Amino acid sequence: MKQVLLFSLLVGFKTVNGDTSSCSAPPATLALSDPPYNNYFYSDCNVAAQVVVTSPLADSDLTVIGPRLIVAWPAGNSGACAFFAPQSGVNGTLAIELVNSTVGTPLAAVNSSQAGVETTTTPAVGVSGVLRFNASAVLTLPILGSVRTIRDFVEGASILRPEIQDAITVSTLADGSVALQRLWLDNVTTSTLSFAPWNENNRSSSSSSASGSVTLNNQTVQFEQGDYLFSATIDYPQLTQLTPAQDLNDNSSDLIVQYPDQTTALSFLSYSEKLLAGAWRFLTYFGRDSMISALLLEPVLSYGNGSAIEAVIGAVLERIDRTDGSVCHEETIGDYATWTNLQNNIISTAMSCSYGMIDTDYYLPVLMQKYFVDNHVGKTRFSVFSKISAGSIDSANLNLTYGQLALINGEKIMRLAAPFASNQTKENLVHLKDGQIVGQWRDSTYGIGGGRIPFDVNTALMPAALRSIAVLARNGIYANHSNWGELADNYAQVWEDSTLQFFEVTVPQAEARQRVVSYSASSNFTGPNQTTTIDEDVRFYALSLDGYDDLAQVQVMHTDDCFRHLLLNTTNQTQLSTLLNATANNLRRTFPAGLLTDVGMLIANPAYGPDPVYAQNWTTGAYHGTVVWSWQMAMMAKGLELQLSRCNDSNANVPDFCQDPFIYNNVRSAYNTLWDSIEANTAELSTEMWSWVYDGGFQVEQLAELPPPPGVSGQTESDIRQLWSLTFLAVSRLAV
Numbered sequence: 001m002k003q004v005l006l007f008s009l010l011v012g013f014k015t016v017n018g019d020t021s022s023c024s025a026p027p028a029t030l031a032l033s034d035p036p037y038n039n040y041f042y043s044d045c046n047v048a049a050q051v052v053v054t055s056p057l058a059d060s061d062l063t064v065i066g067p068r069l070i071v072a073w074p075a076g077n078s079g080a081c082a083f084f085a086p087q088s089g090v091n092g093t094l095a096i097e098l099v100n101s102t103v104g105t106p107l108a109a110v111n112s113s114q115a116g117v118e119t120t121t122t123p124a125v126g127v128s129g130v131l132r133f134n135a136s137a138v139l140t141l142p143i144l145g146s147v148r149t150i151r152d153f154v155e156g157a158s159i160l161r162p163e164i165q166d167a168i169t170v171s172t173l174a175d176g177s178v179a180l181q182r183l184w185l186d187n188v189t190t191s192t193l194s195f196a197p198w199n200e201n202n203r204s205s206s207s208s209s210a211s212g213s214v215t216l217n218n219q220t221v222q223f224e225q226g227d228y229l230f231s232a233t234i235d236y237p238q239l240t241q242l243t244p245a246q247d248l249n250d251n252s253s254d255l256i257v258q259y260p261d262q263t264t265a266l267s268f269l270s271y272s273e274k275l276l277a278g279a280w281r282f283l284t285y286f287g288r289d290s291m292i293s294a295l296l297l298e299p300v301l302s303y304g305n306g307s308a309i310e311a312v313i314g315a316v317l318e319r320i321d322r323t324d325g326s327v328c329h330e331e332t333i334g335d336y337a338t339w340t341n342l343q344n345n346i347i348s349t350a351m352s353c354s355y356g357m358i359d360t361d362y363y364l365p366v367l368m369q370k371y372f373v374d375n376h377v378g379k380t381r382f383s384v385f386s387k388i389s390a391g392s393i394d395s396a397n398l399n400l401t402y403g404q405l406a407l408i409n410g411e412k413i414m415r416l417a418a419p420f421a422s423n424q425t426k427e428n429l430v431h432l433k434d435g436q437i438v439g440q441w442r443d444s445t446y447g448i449g450g451g452r453i454p455f456d457v458n459t460a461l462m463p464a465a466l467r468s469i470a471v472l473a474r475n476g477i478y479a480n481h482s483n484w485g486e487l488a489d490n491y492a493q494v495w496e497d498s499t500l501q502f503f504e505v506t507v508p509q510a511e512a513r514q515r516v517v518s519y520s521a522s523s524n525f526t527g528p529n530q531t532t533t534i535d536e537d538v539r540f541y542a543l544s545l546d547g548y549d550d551l552a553q554v555q556v557m558h559t560d561d562c563f564r565h566l567l568l569n570t571t572n573q574t575q576l577s578t579l580l581n582a583t584a585n586n587l588r589r590t591f592p593a594g595l596l597t598d599v600g601m602l603i604a605n606p607a608y609g610p611d612p613v614y615a616q617n618w619t620t621g622a623y624h625g626t627v628v629w630s631w632q633m634a635m636m637a638k639g640l641e642l643q644l645s646r647c648n649d650s651n652a653n654v655p656d657f658c659q660d661p662f663i664y665n666n667v668r669s670a671y672n673t674l675w676d677s678i679e680a681n682t683a684e685l686s687t688e689m690w691s692w693v694y695d696g697g698f699q700v701e702q703l704a705e706l707p708p709p710p711g712v713s714g715q716t717e718s719d720i721r722q723l724w725s726l727t728f729l730a731v732s733r734l735a736v
């Protein structure tokens with residue numbers, strides 16, 4: 001941090017309250033408390049931003065949770081962050097909070113543009129509000145620029161980059177305020193974060209009447225106990241938000257009144273350019289997140305020109321790697337894009353994409369079928385939509401249309417499907433890319449235990465994509481590939497019928513009980529061991545193949561069978577009955593014998609792993625450990641609903657399991673047990689994920705409050721709102 005003393009550099013600071021903006025609609029706001037985090041969303045026609053205020057609780061781990069202010073903008077995936085510490089030096093004695101004030105309740109827009117004044121520069125926009133310190137404090141670390149830079153510090157090994165940190169200037173101003181600012185690496189955009197003493201009674205930020213003072217001491221910002229008006233801005237182009245009414249189709253507009261929290265959150269994550277994966281950490285394009293969300297939300301989302309679903313599909317096509325048809329996982333934009341380019345000795349602000357995932361490609365044809373074939377409006381749209389020119393976001397795709405990019409993606413999937421379709425060997429299954437330790441949604445260190453061949457991609461996503469490619473081809477959507485109508489279906493049949501075998505795990509009853517008992521002991525689980533519910537050999541499917549520690553199968557019980565239930569109507573009756581029965585048994589049994597807990601369905605249970613290394617890595621503190629993810633419950637519920645609905649099929653395709661009273665009732669009972677669990681945890685459902693502690697029962701615990709698994713340096717904090725956690729807007733309980 002470098003100090004400069006200037007008296008006129010505040011950008012947008014004088015225009016608190018958005019006085020100069022001219023939005024016709026009132027701002028959309030959402031205040032969500034999730035101690036130790038308090039979250040505030042604010043958007044109007046000029047700006048959208050989220051503020052997160054963290055303040056330690058009496059029982060917080062003070063080495064991990066400290067006072068922190070974050071402001072995040074979807075525009076440029078930008079953020080400003082400040083860490084604070086008590087001047088007393090005793091962690092835990094400083095609490096900070098945003099308070100309602102005459103500025104806002106608690107936030108107001110900041111907008112530097114002047115009414116009626118045309119300028120060629122992008123106005124500085126952001127939010128302001130009153131921040132209260134209960135004790136004297138010091139600003140220990142500011143980070144200004146990209147959310148990715150903040151995440152590198154928060155989640156990684158506390159990475160700070162001199163080229164970014166040293167560009168922060170801090171200055172005191174004549175009115176007693178202190179301002180931090182940083183010019184981005186693009187040499188154009190500036191982030192600002194300022195604090196001024198605040199006296200509510202005089203509605204004043206002049207130091208004479210305010211409650212405390214903020215000063216610079218040896219280049220460090222110090223605060224006396226008191227209230228401060230903070231303001232954070234960026235002068236970077238904003239996105240075009242979709243209102244709740246624009247997000248949802250006409251038949252679903254009642255949801256806006258019924259579920260104001262969820263529909264406001266959905267709107268905050270929806271823009272005509274793209275849907276965003278989630279609150280502050282993921283406030284930008286993620287391919288998998290947006291497509292899974294769109295698949296589940298499709299019944300309620302808007303369709304047609306300018307709709308939410310076309311925003312999702314357009315954003316995906318726009319970002320496809322034209323050289324091989326891969327779908328972009330995560331985009332790198334804003335300041336982080338310029339920084340990333342510099343690492344490659346390129347001076348450019350151009351965005352880029354990561355293509356390291358192997359699952360994301362397959363969601364595209366499935367979503368395209370759902371919209372361009374199955375939706376009554378969507379099926380009239382492809383002729384126009386396919387001719388849209390790409391390149392406005394990813395200039396590498398100039399000269400290609402959306403239709404051509406969709407074809408390149410289809411060609412990739414057909415190419416990858418062919419070897420296994422002709423020879424069903426393990427080698428021909430889809431593997432993670434070389435050099436990557438992740439490749440599908442469980443993308444953390446131990447997500448799939450180092451496996452090279454994930455369950456979901458091979459047993460569900462590939463065959464589902466092939467089924468959809470066949471349908472799309474029959475509907476003329478892939479130019480010059482009408483033969484795919486038959487070929488992709490033939491491939492799909494092989495991938496459906498011949499992949500589960502590689503993942504099957506059967507643990508004999510006595511052995512299963514013994515493994516659960518030893519897991520309970522080694523994992524220090526203090527609840528009932530549930531071994532009496534193990535009344536049979538236990539069957540499940542390995543999470544992946546070829547894992548760490550030379551594990552041929554990573555024998556962790558999991559929920560990824562939900563992909564198969566949701567996306568495929570398989571026809572091998574033996575396999576279907578066995579899989580559904582196993583899903584139902586594992587879902588009905590309580591952890592550690594199964595996946596059920598009082599706090600929801602766990603996504604992983606390592607209790608049946610024959611090696612102690614399983615218990616060590618899939619912990620309550622692991623992002624993809626013995627934890628609950630909301631959307632997995634939504635997808636499992638919807639998947640079981642679809643499989644059960646096959647029993648009512650009027651044409652003669654009713655599956656065998658419908659006539660097996662045990663299995664049919666087992667699946668129904670699992671469906672209802674899952675819904676009971678969903679309904680018991682409604683308070684958590686819109687959040688990204690959550691963990692638990694056992695104290696006379698399973699109790700919800702924030703992941704950030706638990707230590708990470710061995711060998712993982714930083715802990716991950718769950719997002720307060722995540723796009724795919726809002727899918728319960730379209731998934732509801734049926735009487736079955």
Ligand SMILES: *[C@@H]1O[C@H](CO)[C@@H](O)[C@H](O)[C@H]1NC(C)=O
Pocket residue numbers: 062063064065066091
């Ligand atoms: C105090 O808080 C800081 C910042 O959060 C942390 O690095 C440090 O480990 C904490 N110290 C103690 C003793 O908890």
Ligand SMILES: *[C@@H]1O[C@H](CO)[C@@H](O)[C@H](O)[C@H]1NC(C)=O
Pocket residue numbers: 100105106
């Ligand atoms: C702040 O104002 C909002 C909106 O009026 C209100 O919902 C909230 O309860 C207030 N918070 C406090 C702490 O008074």
Ligand SMILES: *[C@@H]1O[C@H](CO)[C@@H](O)[C@H](O)[C@H]1NC(C)=O
Pocket residue numbers: 185186187338347348349
């Ligand atoms: C920004 O300015 C610096 C100094 O003039 C220059 O070295 C750098 O290349 C510029 N960056 C961009 C993205 O133009």
Ligand SMILES: *[C@@H]1O[C@H](CO)[C@@H](O)[C@H](O)[C@H]1NC(C)=O
Pocket residue numbers: 218
């Ligand atoms: C000022 O801060 C620097 C860097 O943190 C430190 O090395 C120096 O001792 C400080 N000076 C005083 C007078 O506290």
Ligand SMILES: *[C@@H]1O[C@H](CO)[C@@H](O)[C@H](O)[C@H]1NC(C)=O
Pocket residue numbers: 395396397398399
């Ligand atoms: C697009 O076409 C123009 C004109 O044919 C050409 O100059 C340009 O290099 C092409 N761009 C790409 C990305 O292929």
Ligand SMILES: *[C@@H]1O[C@H](CO)[C@@H](O)[C@H](O)[C@H]1NC(C)=O
Pocket residue numbers: 423424425427
């Ligand atoms: C299938 O692959 C296996 C293992 O690579 C090989 O031994 C076998 O010859 C192949 N079969 C055919 C029909 O290509």
Ligand SMILES: *[C@@H]1O[C@H](CO)[C@@H](O)[C@H](O)[C@H]1NC(C)=O
Pocket residue numbers: 446449450547548549551613614616617710711
């Ligand atoms: C479990 O974690 C240990 C320690 O980090 C690691 O060496 C091992 O390979 C991991 N095993 C699996 C299956 O994830």
Ligand SMILES: *[C@@H]1O[C@H](CO)[C@@H](O)[C@H](O)[C@H]1NC(C)=O
Pocket residue numbers: 522523524615616
């Ligand atoms: C269980 O407790 C023992 C003794 O306190 C400890 O050494 C071990 O690391 C704990 N295991 C886990 C998985 O937390």
Ligand SMILES: *[C@@H]1O[C@H](CO)[C@@H](O)[C@H](O)[C@H]1NC(C)=O
Pocket residue numbers: 517528529530531
């Ligand atoms: C497992 O739980 C049962 C029933 O609560 C209990 O009787 C038994 O002692 C437990 N087994 C072990 C090895 O802790």
Ligand SMILES: *[C@@H]1O[C@H](CO)[C@@H](O)[C@H](O)[C@H]1NC(C)=O
Pocket residue numbers: 497501572573574575
């Ligand atoms: C169905 O799958 C089972 C188990 O994998 C296999 O034994 C059987 O041959 C398959 N049946 C058909 C008709 O393909």
Ligand SMILES: *[C@@H]1O[C@H](CO)[C@@H](O)[C@H](O)[C@H]1NC(C)=O
Pocket residue numbers: 535536577578581582585663
């Ligand atoms: C279904 O599960 C039950 C309970 O474990 C078991 O007894 C039965 O054999 C299973 N049926 C099939 C077809 O897997």
Ligand SMILES: *[C@@H]1O[C@H](CO)[C@@H](O)[C@H](O)[C@H]1NC(C)=O
Pocket residue numbers: 566567568569642645646649
């Ligand atoms: C599977 O069958 C159900 C019930 O007939 C139907 O609603 C669903 O759309 C089908 N799914 C696929 C992927 O074909």
